[in-house]
Amino acid sequence: MTKVTEGVYFIQGQDEFIPDSHVYVVGEPASEDLSLVDAGLMGKGDYKIQSILGMDISLEHIRRIIMTHTHLDHIGCLREIRERIPWAELWVHQIEAEYLERGDDRTVYGMEMFKSMCQQQYDLKPGSFSFQVDKKLQGGEKLTLGGMDWEILHIPGHSAGSIALYHPPKKILIPGDVVYADYSIGRFDLHGADASTLKDSLTRLADLEVDILLPGHNRIVKNLPPGYIMDTVNQWGPYLA
């Protein structure tokens, strides 16, 4: 785990034949009010917890887990992590929260073929991704988390309930799988995804001033060039129309 800036720590995903999402730890340590953003792939819970302990962060100070969205590579080890921090609340956008609460795993797996493959590979039982959600996010919330101001944005298109976290003072964006470094964007062929909705979400993100881009996978970027997200939208425009 590495420190990105004051109050934001980065745990790099350990990809297998399926990617493992990065985890971000958000909040000033002195606040004793820390949030995890995302969990990761099945079997990666212990690695994520050990990474947090390695930074001398007390697990008791982790108050919540905020999911950017509930694809398997982000939620796969949520249960493992919650076993270590059972007091932590689970925050998910309302649309995907309702899927989790009724045990509907179509968003988690994204497509039927992938579901049967993963259930075999990881010995996953039906109902593995049924969760109660403590806070259902709508988008538009302005929250103080760990002594820092964060805004929640609903940015559907990669999945129906994708959210971003944005910290205006330091221009930090945590967009889940909606936009990555190197002009990449999230796929838009899975359950609940939609190309033109993704384009609208990217266009809204392009209005933000972003210096630090902390995506769900691949590189993080600390000095994002101005206009980067709009340039990305323009490159992908023909595929998102």
Ligand SMILES: [Zn+2]
């Ligand atoms: Zn995803």
Ligand SMILES: [Zn+2]
């Ligand atoms: Zn992902």
